[in-house]
Amino acid sequence: MKNGIEIDAQLILSALNGDEDAYQKILNIYKGRIFSYVYRIVRNYHDAEDITFDTFIRSFKSLKSFDTAKPFSIWLFTIAHNLVIDFLRKNKQNYEYLDESHSTNNDFVKEYEKKRKLEKIEQALTKLPPIDCELVILYHKEGHSYDEISEILKIPVSTIKIRLHRARKKLRELVHGETFF
Amino acid sequence: MMIHKEIERLIQKRLDGKTTVEEEHEILLHLSLCAECQQFYQELVQITDAVGGVIEFFPSHNFNERVLKKLGIKKSSPWPKVATAFAGAWLGSLLFLLFSPLTKILLGKGLTSIPAFMHLLNKIVLALTSLGHFIMPFVEKSFKSPATAIGLIFTVFIIYFFGRMLKKEAKCSSS
Numbered sequence: 001m002k003n004g005i006e007i008d009a010q011l012i013l014s015a016l017n018g019d020e021d022a023y024q025k026i027l028n029i030y031k032g033r034i035f036s037y038v039y040r041i042v043r044n045y046h047d048a049e050d051i052t053f054d055t056f057i058r059s060f061k062s063l064k065s066f067d068t069a070k071p072f073s074i075w076l077f078t079i080a081h082n083l084v085i086d087f088l089r090k091n092k093q094n095y096e097y098l099d100e101s102h103s104t105n106n107d108f109v110k111e112y113e114k115k116r117k118l119e120k121i122e123q124a125l126t127k128l129p130p131i132d133c134e135l136v137i138l139y140h141k142e143g144h145s146y147d148e149i150s151e152i153l154k155i156p157v158s159t160i161k162i163r164l165h166r167a168r169k170k171l172r173e174l175v176h177g178e179t180f181f
Numbered sequence: 182m183m184i185h186k187e188i189e190r191l192i193q194k195r196l197d198g199k200t201t202v203e204e205e206h207e208i209l210l211h212l213s214l215c216a217e218c219q220q221f222y223q224e225l226v227q228i229t230d231a232v233g234g235v236i237e238f239f240p241s242h243n244f245n246e247r248v249l250k251k252l253g254i255k256k257s258s259p260w261p262k263v264a265t266a267f268a269g270a271w272l273g274s275l276l277f278l279l280f281s282p283l284t285k286i287l288l289g290k291g292l293t294s295i296p297a298f299m300h301l302l303n304k305i306v307l308a309l310t311s312l313g314h315f316i317m318p319f320v321e322k323s324f325k326s327p328a329t330a331i332g333l334i335f336t337v338f339i340i341y342f343f344g345r346m347l348k349k350e351a352k353c354s355s356s
Binding site: 052057060061 | 196221224225231232238240241
């Protein structure tokens, strides 16, 4: 983990004792990261919020089973990933080969993203298949290692490497609009 | 000279930070000779760096409250403590008045000095009447407009609901 802060075991214990402040701290640290990750895959604000909500509810309800020796973010991202997969299945969207033209581009995002210099990257990310987008975000945005991503997605490291390399190349093509090699 | 596919593999490896010293030399040598690969490398580095800086989206402002409500985690409030402190103070004062010898002494003194007390009472009544004469024109004027009556009713309601809220909070904290 090179990006983002991690919470300590003490905070988890406080949450287990019903300390409201501990829950608030955990939510404030992770809600943006989980929501952004989910949003970039499902591409709809309300669906992303529902999935993020369920992620936290599920994780807090089974907090007792969390191994405090491991980073909390990996646990959260694993739950979020499973919920995203369920969502895509329910909505009959293929996780591996989602229709690339599918993009909701709702008003909220339009308004928000116009103000940002990274609009091109953001648009290119929405055009990537969900799994590729997920890999790019987990590796380059969240800073997880190949091993950590393997734990979250339950995919072998070798597959992750190949897919990430392909995703980077695809992202470059989408941003610059040309193909090399 | 290395072929493009091979250099692409090495560039990807470099982005993962896994290249050896020899591979680094190979990449740099190739990039210095091949403009196409140089452009590919630069664009790839720019994009992957930019992904790390893409904005973070946030759920709606009441997200935390919704999660905590669903989990049944109550927000800690200072009101039950305040209400308990007030109740304690009232009870303490009442017990003091009932059982303290000081109350008996004061009552005794008060009874023996009824004329003085009556004199004091007359003074108070006089002061209040004078104050009434002074205030009444303003009060009459105020009550001609409905705003004062509405304000009064509103105040009574606020006091009533504040009391109910305290009672509810105290009930919640005890359960």
